[in-house]
Amino acid sequence: MKKICIFVVLLFVVFMACKNSKKEVFEESEDYFDTIRKITIHAMPEDLLEDKSDSIRSFYKMFENHEIWVDRENREDLISQIEKTKNEGLNPEDYNINKIFQLELRKDSLQLEEQLAYDILLTQTYEKLCNHYYRGKFxxxxxxxxxxxxxxKLSVAKLLKESIDTKKIAPSIKGLLPTHPVYFSLKEALVEIDKLPxxxxxxxxxxxxxxxxxNLDVVKEIKKRLSYWKDLNxxxxxxxxxxxxxxLDAVKKFQSRHxxxxxxxxxxxxxxALNCNKETRKGQILANLERWRWFSRNLGEKYILINLPDYELDYIVNKDTVAKHKIVCGRPQRMTPILSSKLSNFVFNPTWTVPPTIIKEDLSVEATANRxxxxxxxxxxxxxxxxxxxxYEWNPEKAESYRYVQTPGYDNSLGVVKFNFPxxxxxxxxxxxxxxxxVYKYRALSSGCxxxxxxxxxxxxxxEGQDNGRWKSIETIRKERAAKEAKLKQNKNYRPAKLTAEELEAKQKFLAEEKDEIDEIIAKKETYYIKVKQPIYIHQLYWTSWxxxxGLQFRDDIYNLDKTLYDKLGS
Structure with a gap:
């Protein structure tokens, strides 16, 4: 028994030794004199870094555990970017602006340990600002x-090293912000609403x-509010x-904007909408700015963009909106999820398998009353x-144990086509x-899809933009024609030809046949799948202002998401 105890103790010692060996060892550094800048670069003592995050410690390791912000230009650039966070709907105080500004003013008179602590504060602030710009505050x-x-994903370490070495702090931070037109319009909206008293x-x-x-007394007050919002001169x-x-004209303008x-x-x-004041609307704008920092920076070359509160779908190809469609989204009790994905296939004449929520809340109730x-x-x-x-054999008490499938057809709950994406x-x-x-303006009426x-x-x-075997895309036809012409150009007698009547007819026939074949598929009422091979992204997003x-556009916050986020941003 004694031998076993000794063996267990030895195992524990070995285990702890191995565990400790994996911990990154701090490498002591020494001050050195930079002959080009003619300044002393100070080493960073371990005791100043020991309670800092792993990421901060790794940043200093990249600089061989020396101070990072030795150049005044880099420090001033960072301070300038912190001040500009208010333009993004953020609070400079969240990035220590006053503390940093005061330390910068006294930098030359700071004790060495204070200077090094200031250097760490700047590094922490840079990391925080980069993450908030790229991924959002929350x-x-x-x-x-x-x-x-x-x-x-963001590598702040790589960004920091490059920006310090090249003295490009501002571009490294600004380059992390969203580039979508909606984000820019929200920033403009913030400027506009700040102009109002x-x-x-x-x-x-x-x-x-x-x-x-x-003729009512309340009309006077409504006129004042329409004037306040610049709908009435x-x-x-x-x-x-x-x-x-x-x-009347002003009311119609106000209604359209909402x-x-x-x-x-x-x-x-x-x-x-008239009862909403400036503070409420500004909070909406700030919440929307934060949400757009969460969304993908690159939405894709071809993508479907859905704004749930505006009940609209846009199909965008190479930054050009080529189609707009009205949508119906989930009612507040069955919210449509906010997501990004990629189309996988179309299903023409789909069957519909009744989902669990509808079985529980709708089907079982109605079918129990009438089979x-x-x-x-x-x-x-x-x-x-x-x-x-x-x-008549169906047991209502076990309603959720069955599977329910609706046959295809024009009156199927999914209609005649379904767009699938993981x-x-x-x-x-x-x-x-x-x-x-x-036809309704309020269209949060579905069960979630x-x-x-x-x-x-x-x-x-x-x-039309897909190569699906039998569905050859217009783009592919153009590429094939361009390749054929490029080959012909090698002949010195080549003369570029215009699109012939036959080629034009062939192109029109191609489009007509493709569309006719889909119509024929639908007419057969048989379920048919078509894969989407070239990437078409889909983004079901949520924004209520731009x-x-x-002028300023606002939409009903149908899922009450704005206030929740605004309160968190202000906390």
Missing amino acids: NPDEVYNNWDLFDK NSKFDSIDKNLKIKFND PQDTLYTSKYDAKM GLFADGVIGIGTIR NYFSRNRITIYKGTNTVVSP NHHSVYLHDTNHRDYF VRVQYPVVLAKMIL LDKK
């Missing part, structure tokens, strides 16, 4: 559920309904209680893999049997 998973974005509005009664030519109106023609029906009728939606629910909705009940169950939430884009929903208006048109457009030629 991790989206710490703020929201149902977020599934592409990872954004601070406001505190009394709430207008949301139960009112005010129309053109009405104060010189064009008297602040009377009459709802006049100038006010994604409402621009009919001039002041109802609950318009009044809710004709299954035949009316063309739903087949399966037990196990392939055993069909009669609606994600952790079992969602996709699809057609719908509720095509009437697209995104429904697209005219999805077959979009599918055909995407397929600036365009019509």
